[in-house]
Structures are given as C-alpha cells and as structure tokens.
Amino acid sequence: MKRPLNVLVVGSGIAGMSYAIELAGSAIGRNVRIRLLSKAPVHASSSYAAQGGVAAVMDARDSFDGHVEDTLMVGGGRNEPKVVDRIVREGPHLVNKLIAMGASFDADVSGRLHLSLEGGHSAARVVHHEDRTGAEIVRVLRGRVRALPMIEVWEGWQALDLLVQGEHGQRRCAGLSALEQRTGTMHTLQADLVVLATGGVGQVYQHTTNPTASTGDGIAMAVRAGVPLRDMAFVQFHPTAMYTGTSGQAFLISEAVRGAGARLLCHDGKPLMDGLHAMGDLAPRNVVARAIHREMERSGTEHVWLDIAPVGAARFAREFPAIDRRCGELGLRPVRDLLPVMPAAHYLCGGIATDDRGRTGLPGLLALGECAGSGSHGADRLASNSLLEAMVIAMRAAAIAPTYAPSDGPITANAFAEFSITGRTHASIDRAIRDLRHAMTCHVGVVRDRDGLACALRTIAHAELVVARRWVRRRLSDGLFNLRDMTAVARVITEAALAEPRSVGTHFLADEVASPEHRSSRSTKIQARFARR
Numbered sequence: 236m237k238r239p240l241n242v243l244v245v246g247s248g249i250a251g252m253s254y255a256i257e258l259a260g261s262a263i264g265r266n267v268r269i270r271l272l273s274k275a276p277v278h279a280s281s282s283y284a285a286q287g288g289v290a291a292v293m294d295a296r297d298s299f300d301g302h303v304e305d306t307l308m309v310g311g312g313r314n315e316p317k318v319v320d321r322i323v324r325e326g327p328h329l330v331n332k333l334i335a336m337g338a339s340f341d342a343d344v345s346g347r348l349h350l351s352l353e354g355g356h357s358a359a360r361v362v363h364h365e366d367r368t369g370a371e372i373v374r375v376l377r378g379r380v381r382a383l384p385m386i387e388v389w390e391g392w393q394a395l396d397l398l399v400q401g402e403h404g405q406r407r408c409a410g411l412s413a414l415e416q417r418t419g420t421m422h423t424l425q426a427d428l429v430v431l432a433t434g435g436v437g438q439v440y441q442h443t444t445n446p447t448a449s450t451g452d453g454i455a456m457a458v459r460a461g462v463p464l465r466d467m468a469f470v471q472f473h474p475t476a477m478y479t480g481t482s483g484q485a486f487l488i489s490e491a492v493r494g495a496g497a498r499l500l501c502h503d504g505k506p507l508m509d510g511l512h513a514m515g516d517l518a519p520r521n522v523v524a525r526a527i528h529r530e531m532e533r534s535g536t537e538h539v540w541l542d543i544a545p546v547g548a549a550r551f552a553r554e555f556p557a558i559d560r561r562c563g564e565l566g567l568r569p570v571r572d573l574l575p576v577m578p579a580a581h582y583l584c585g586g587i588a589t590d591d592r593g594r595t596g597l598p599g600l601l602a603l604g605e606c607a608g609s610g611s612h613g614a615d616r617l618a619s620n621s622l623l624e625a626m627v628i629a630m631r632a633a634a635i636a637p638t639y640a641p642s643d644g645p646i647t648a649n650a651f652a653e654f655s656i657t658g659r660t661h662a663s664i665d666r667a668i669r670d671l672r673h674a675m676t677c678h679v680g681v682v683r684d685r686d687g688l689a690c691a692l693r694t695i696a697h698a699e700l701v702v703a704r705r706w707v708r709r710r711l712s713d714g715l716f717n718l719r720d721m722t723a724v725a726r727v728i729t730e731a732a733l734a735e736p737r738s739v740g741t742h743f744l745a746d747e748v749a750s751p752e753h754r755s756s757r758s759t760k761i762q763a764r765f766a767r768r
C-alpha cells in the first residue's frame with residue numbers, strides 16, 4: 236500500500252471542514268491523513284457567525300436562471316458566468332445533502348423550507364436556521380469531522396508561510412511553516428497538498444463583522460509565495476452592522492431583517508433608500524452601503540437608523556432570536572427603539588485566483604471559501620452566496636484525486652525553523668495596526684479616490700518598515716505575524732483599487748473620470764430590470 240496522502244487544510248470554517256469531510260469520504264479517503272489547522276477555535280470563525288444562510292433555488296416558482304442573473308447583476312458583470320452557473324445549479328443538492336447530514340433549517344407548518352429574502356435577490360431563496368445558519372452548519376460538519384479517524388484537528392496552530400519546492404515552471408507547494416501557539420515554537424509541516432481556507436480580511440479595517448482571526452493570512456501567504464490573486468479591489472461592506480461607538484468586530488444585523496420589512500432611516504426620520512434604487516432597502520449591498528455613507532457624511536454622524544417596527548416584535552423575536560438577544564444586551568428594545576447601524580467590512584469578493592475546483596496557480600495548493608477568488612462573486616457578492624460557493628467548490632475540489640508531490644528537490648528554507656516567538660507584542664506594532672486600519676477605513680473603504688489610495692499606500696509602507704525592523708532582529712511575536720499579514724493584504728487591496736479605473740460593484744471612485752453616459756446607462760439598466768418586477 237502506498238503511504239497515505241498527506242493533506243494540510245488551513246482553516247476550520249465551513250470551507251475547510253467541507254473539503255476534509257468530502258476527501259475523507261472519497262474513493263481515496265482510506266489512504267489519506269488530513270490535518271485541519273486553525274489558529275482560533277471553530278466558534279470564532281466567520282462561518283460560525285454567519286447569520287443569513289445559503290442561497291439556493293428550492294422553490295418551483297424560482298429558477299436557476301433567476302439566481303444566476305441576480306448574481307451577475309450584483310457582481311457588476313465582473314463574475315465568471317460559467318462558475319456562477321455551476322455553483323447555482325449545485326445549490327439544491329447541497330442543501331439536501333446538509334439536511335441528510337442532520338442540519339435543521341427553518342420550515343413552515345407543512346414542512347416546506349422557509350426561504351428568506353435578502354438584498355439583490357429577485358426571489359426569496361435563502362435557506363436558513365433562524366439567524367444562526369453558520370452555527371448550525373458548523374455543528375453538523377464538526378460532528379462529522381470528529382467521527383472521521385483520518386481527520387486530525389490541530390487547534391491553536393497559525394500557518395505562517397508556504398513551503399515551495401522546485402523552480403520556475405516546476406514549482407509546487409510542499410507544505411508550510413506554522414506557529415504552535417501553546418509553546419511559541421515554529422514547525423515545518425511537509426505535505427502533498429495544502430488547502431488554504433483561512434477566511435477573510437475584515438480585520439484590516441476599523442469596523443468589521445469579521446472575527447479577530449480574519450487578518451487575511453492565507454492571502455498574505457499566497458502573496459509571499461507569488462501565487463496569483465484576483466479581484467482584490469472588491470471588499471464588500473455590509474450596510475447594517477450594529478453601531479456601538481467602538482471599533483473592532485461589530486455585531487451584524489442580517490439583511491434578512493430588511494427582507495422581513497425593516498427600513499433604513501435618515502436622521503430626520505425619512506426613509507433612506509427612497510428614490511435611490513428600484514429595490515429600495517434591498518438594493519445590492521454596495522448601493523445601500525454608499526447611501527448610508529453619504530447620509531453619515533451629510534449629517535456628520537457615525538450611523539443611520541434601522542426601524543424594525545414593520546417586522547413586528549413577535550416576528551422579530553421568532554425569526555431573529557440571536558439579534559433580538561444582542562439588542563437586549565445592549566439595552567435596545569427592537570421595535571420600540573430604532574437600531575443604530577453603520578457599514579462594516581464584511582466580505583472579500585476576490586482572493587487567491589482559483590478555478591471552480593479550488594485549484595490555484597501553484598500546483599499542490601488549493602484555496603477555498605473567502606480567501607479564494609473563483610470569480611463567482613465578481614465586483615460584489617450576492618447575499619448568502621458565500622456559504623453556497625464555499626461548500627460547492629469544496630465538494631468539487633475533493634472530487635478530483637490530488638496528485639502526490641515529488642519528494643525530491645530542495646524546499647524553500649523555513650526562515651523560522653530555529654526560532655521561537657518572544658511572546659509579547661510591542662507598542663510600535665499596536666500603533667502600526669491602528670494606523671493601518673484607520674487608513675484603510677478612510678481611504679480604501681466604501682468611497683475611494685486616488686489621492687486617498689496613495690495616502691493609504693504611504694501608511695502601509697510605514698507599517699512594512701515596522702515589520703522589517705523587528706524582523707531583522709528576530710523580535711517575533713503573534714502581533715508581528717499579524718501585522719506582516721495585514722500589511723501584505725492591505726497593499727494588494729489598495730494597489731488593486733488603484734488599478735481599477737472605474738467604479739464597479741464595491742469599488743466606488745469619487746473622482747472617477749468616467750463619462751456621465753457610462754454611469755447613467757449602467758444604473759438605468761439595473762433600475763429598469765427591477766422596475767419590471
């Protein structure tokens with residue numbers, strides 16, 4: 236018997252776990268050893284926090300064409316249509332598979348799935364478990380992972396860099412270096428296949444719905460190994476994160492709340508989205524986030540209001556129990572009180588360039604989920620398409636047998652092999668992280684312009700210098716590794732934004748040099764499409 240295929244999956248969210256489970260259950264499953272590395276516990280992942288659900292065509296009145304068309308419209312035509320088509324068509328199979336695995340999704344009295352409506356969708360098609368869909372899917376996948384002996388979960392391991400074997404056209408991924416957080420020691424982990432499923436980049440912004448682990452490490456590792464990325468300019472801002480006056484991770488108010496009837500209000504009480512878009516409060520996220528940004532600027536405030544009254548207290552408590560509870564903790568009484576909301580960095584639409592089976596530009600390396608850019612989301616992501624995409628591509632990736640890496644040839648040196656971290660982070664690192672987040676929020680956020688993007692690059696260069704200074708003296712710490720990844724990601728986002736000459740999707744250039752015809756014909760097309768419904 237051949238030695239087992241040695242697979243390292245980085246990230247224990249829905250994408251990483253789905254891949255591990257599928258590979259373990261495949262024809263080669265008996266002869267694989269899968270290590271699932273994660274720097275944070277599974278309940279601290281973006282997947283676990285996902286409220287909305289899984290967009291899928293589950294109703295006879297809906298259609299694949301409709302779901303595809305909505306995805307392309309929100310994506311500003313920058314999506315890969317074939318990838319979108321494949322993912323959308325797999326939706327019902329995926330949902331049924333999750334149900335067969337034990338996932339419980341909300342249903343009406345006759346047992347039909349309850350489908351919620353979210354922004355950009357022309358039909359209600361979001362399958363969900365209350366407002367805790369991610370937690371429910373994670374529960375099911377986690378149970379399956381535990382039951383499969385070929386999968387080992389290594390929690391508290393932070394991947395640092397990819398190991399690359401060979402040169403030029405013969406390069407392939409041969410493993411990675413990783414920090415064992417408990418002991419503070421570095422390790423070289425060789426592998427036949429590495430799968431990056433490290434999630435998003437929200438932590439490079441001041442306000443984000445992402446957990447603290449979302450520092451873009453998988454993408455930064457790919458950058459350092461010269462693996463191609465795509466669509467990095469497109470950072471989606473969710474319009475309705477709860478405003479509390481603090482920075483860092485912000486609690487999300489699901490778009491399904493607006494799908495149930497909640498309305499955004501300006502500070503003078505007027506409906507915010509009236510007259511701005513034919514889909515009103517459920518316009519694509521980039522449109523709503525920009526309208527909120529404008530109102531915040533006009534009024535000189537840091538939030539707008541969400542009025543829950545149209546949903547009604549009983550329905551709100553029944554359908555959104557987690558949000559209802561959080562409001563209570565913050566001393567807010569939904570329906571009686573308006574909820575203060577603001578846009579927050581939510582999802583990276585691009586990432587490490589892959590095909591529809593997660594294959595990257597580096598043999599031996601796959602990328603899945605939010606850190607991957609399969610082209611399915613284009614310039615903005617249709618609501619609740621992310622869990623769908625992550626799981627469908629993970630299944631497709633696991634369906635092709637990975638090839639063994641050649642075992643000869645030098646491997647790029649692991650620069651840290653003989654080092655341990657010094658433990659505490661340093662004030663200069665904390666300051667550089669704060670400045671970086673501030674610059675990204677002010678200049679590479681909902682609204683951008685060229686001067687601002689250039690200014691952000693200067694702040695990024697300063698943070699890179701802080702990293703370099705401590706690096707050469709080997710003053711290694713968790714904070715330094717995080718800053719190193721965050722600067723790499725901030726740079727590629729900002730440079731990608733500078734390279735986009737026109738506003739599209741989440742990338743809005745206030746100083747765009749575009750003909751007025753270009754702008755109006757695009758918005759007229761979108762408006763006309765929804766006016767028809």
Ligand code: SIN
Pocket residue numbers: 285286287288488489490491582617618619620621
């Ligand atoms: C939401 O529930 O509003 C978020 C869902 C998503 O990001 O797709």
